[in-house]
Amino acid sequence: FDAMNFPDNHPARESMDTYWLESDRELKHIERLCLRPHLTGGSVRYLIENKPPVRFVYPGAVYRNESTDASHERAFFQYTTVLV
Secondary structure, eight states: OTTTTOOTTOGGGOGGGSEEEEOOTTOTTOSEEEEOSSSHHHHHHHHHHSOSSOEEEEEEEEEOOOOOBTTBOSEEEEEEEEEO
8 A cells, every 4th residue: 555655544454344264274374365355456566567657457356345235345346547
């Protein structure tokens, strides 16, 4: 979040909205797995590895631990567009 200039009080930083899973026996070096709540991490990795100017669209499934209603679902696809 720091790399993308998210303020400290931004809602995306809330860990309570994240799904954490216990690791299985095959992944002994990992205690917990996180289902990604947003695509920021992928954008940051791409920007670290590639120098501007860059343009990319980064699609992917995301999961948020929140109540569902007419405008919110726990699993959905998100698209991030970056033009730097």
